[in-house]
Amino acid sequence: MSLLFDFVADKETKTIYITREFAADLDLVWDAFTKSEILEQWYAPKPYQLRTKEMDFREGGRWLYTMFSPENDNKGRYSLVEYITIQPKSNFSTKNTFSDENGNSIGSAFSIVKNSFKAGSDKTTVYVEKVFDDLATLEMMATNGFKEGTAAGFNNLDEYLLTLITNK
Amino acid sequence: MRRDIFQAIADPTRRAILVLIAVQAMTPNAIAEHFDITRQSISKHLRVLSECDLLAQKQEGREIFYELKIDKMKEIDTWLAQFRKITEERFQQLDQVLYNLKNKKK
Numbered sequence: 001m002s003l004l005f006d007f008v009a010d011k012e013t014k015t016i017y018i019t020r021e022f023a024a025d026l027d028l029v030w031d032a033f034t035k036s037e038i039l040e041q042w043y044a045p046k047p048y049q050l051r052t053k054e055m056d057f058r059e060g061g062r063w064l065y066t067m068f069s070p071e072n073d074n075k076g077r078y079s080l081v082e083y084i085t086i087q088p089k090s091n092f093s094t095k096n097t098f099s100d101e102n103g104n105s106i107g108s109a110f111s112i113v114k115n116s117f118k119a120g121s122d123k124t125t126v127y128v129e130k131v132f133d134d135l136a137t138l139e140m141m142a143t144n145g146f147k148e149g150t151a152a153g154f155n156n157l158d159e160y161l162l163t164l165i166t167n168k
Numbered sequence: 169m170r171r172d173i174f175q176a177i178a179d180p181t182r183r184a185i186l187v188l189i190a191v192q193a194m195t196p197n198a199i200a201e202h203f204d205i206t207r208q209s210i211s212k213h214l215r216v217l218s219e220c221d222l223l224a225q226k227q228e229g230r231e232i233f234y235e236l237k238i239d240k241m242k243e244i245d246t247w248l249a250q251f252r253k254i255t256e257e258r259f260q261q262l263d264q265v266l267y268n269l270k271n272k273k274k
Contacts, residue, residue, distance in 0.1 A: 016248075024267075024270055
């Protein structure tokens with residue numbers, strides 16, 4: 001089965017739109033996006049692993065997690081997802097920031113993400129809308145993404161890279 | 169002829185160099201210590217990165233330090249391309265997880 005994947009970035013509105021179909025029913029896909037024990041199995045790009053420190057999926061609740069690779073500890077770098085609104089089996093929105101291990105935000109940069117779910121006959125479509133608060137944030141995310149995300153992104157493209165960096 | 173960023177990141181050693189100097193400015197010798205290749209090869213890679221307009225040089229005493237120079241929009245494009253790639257792979261992982269969960273339920 002071919003599954004739709006669409007990724008559009010609108011720099012003017014600082015928004016990224018992602019559409020993706022999954023070959024599973026709505027209940028399962030919803031769980032995969034909202035339960036930490038399932039998120040841990042897919043959310044981190046390889047070879048990174050994700051560890052949840054806190055998960056409280058309710059409006060006003062939060063998910064605090066860290067990503068690390070087998071070779072590199074990430075030195076206490078955490079990500080914080082705060083749940084703003086939740087419409088069960090339909091959509092939820094979050095505020096995403098970088099934080100320390102206790103969930104205190106680092107820097108003022110954030111993005112607002114809305115995940116919507118639509119059940120189909122034999123698949124479920126997920127729409128992700130990610131808005132950065134201002135251009136400075138997008139630039140900061142880009143800079144951080146380049147510095148940290150790069151390690152993750154490039155790792156996937158070529159594991160050779162990580163061995164080079166860690167075998168110093 | 170000016171090279172583009174894709175040439176820069178096409179090579180794994182150059183990608184590794186970019187990650188290194190993104191964190192801090194480094195001398196060619198310090199960069200070379202991270203790799204198992206000759207100093208000449210490192211110089212060659214640094215030249216390519218320089219031609220791609222990705223390196224800034226600064227002189228401190230007798231040492232030359234290289235650091236990452238990347239203009240904002242190019243940086244955003246690069247980041248977006250990476251974010252797209254990460255998203256794509258992440259969702260492929262989810263496909264597998266969903267597949268496993270479905271089979272477990274049966």
